[in-house]
Amino acid sequence: MVYEVPAPKYVRLAQTIQARIEDGTYPPGTLVPSENQLVQSFGMSRPTVVRALDLLKRDGWLESRQGYGTIVRGRPETVARKDRRGRDALERDESRASGRLVQVGYVPAPPRVAALLGVPRRTKVLVRRLLVEEDGEAVELASSYFPAKVAEGTALEGSEPLTGAVREHVEARVKARFDHVTERISARLPNQDDAELLGLPADTPVLSVLVVACDVSGRALQVVDVLLPADRQELEDTYRLN
Incomplete structure (x- = not known):
């Protein structure tokens, strides 16, 4: 028997944000909601929100700019094409x-x-x-x-x-x-x-x-x-x- 284990909360949140980027809810070049807004919208703790955003930044979906905020980069096509x-x-x-x-x-x-x-x-x-x-x-x-x-x-x-x-x-x-x-x-x-x-x-x-x-x-x-x-x-x- 195979038991399904739910994904960690930060992974599920990152997947939700990624889906919103892909469907155009968060268009490339726009700011994603602030940490406070994400905490309130999803009812998750700040550390969970921070980990989700860090994961998306690492994978190339988001980009932080000092004094401006976190910007949507869109689907990281160049990353996806790289040989691994x-x-x-x-x-x-x-x-x-x-x-x-x-x-x-x-x-x-x-x-x-x-x-x-x-x-x-x-x-x-x-x-x-x-x-x-x-x-x-x-x-x-x-x-x-x-x-x-x-x-x-x-x-x-x-x-x-x-x-x-x-x-x-x-x-x-x-x-x-x-x-x-x-x-x-x-x-x-x-x-x-x-x-x-x-x-x-x-x-x-x-x-x-x-x-x-x-x-x-x-x-x-x-x-x-x-x-x-x-x-x-x-x-x-x-x-x-x-």
Whole structure:
């Protein structure tokens, strides 16, 4: 049985404001109602309102201008079009990927993964490791971790490459949709196994893009650790200044 958990209040408020931006109630270039007005209109606390506005600013729907207020920017199309490693990892069709599965099975959850999935340390979780190659050279190692209650009895446990996006298999299992993704980028030295798979000397660093995919309640349904050879990567971002 799958239990639906209501989204946090600030998320629901942000979704309501976003819907009003999309339907034209709050047109681009106009001011959104003040914090006091939102508190009174929705009967929510000021901290909840502040968190909702911060979420919309982070995602590019709103913009703060000193001495003027919070302005509606509209749908952040440029943000939506940007390539994201997390989205790529979740929507990848393994059967069409230029690479191979190097591991499928249950393993003790690494401490960081266990914390993100909300399970006790050393709890067995399913891992699918995909080595992506281009022109015969390893360019990415993606390790996807799933709680056992999500993976058991599904195609995720199979040793053959999945057909269709990985997220489709997860959403079909839990009867819920992925709502948001958090990416955390860090640099580290690879362990021996990672270095061998990526064809790297042990002293060559890798970039780790830790992708946490959650439903609307904030529950993590999948964690992906994407390793990229640091000497073959260049990160670039373009953003507006307030």
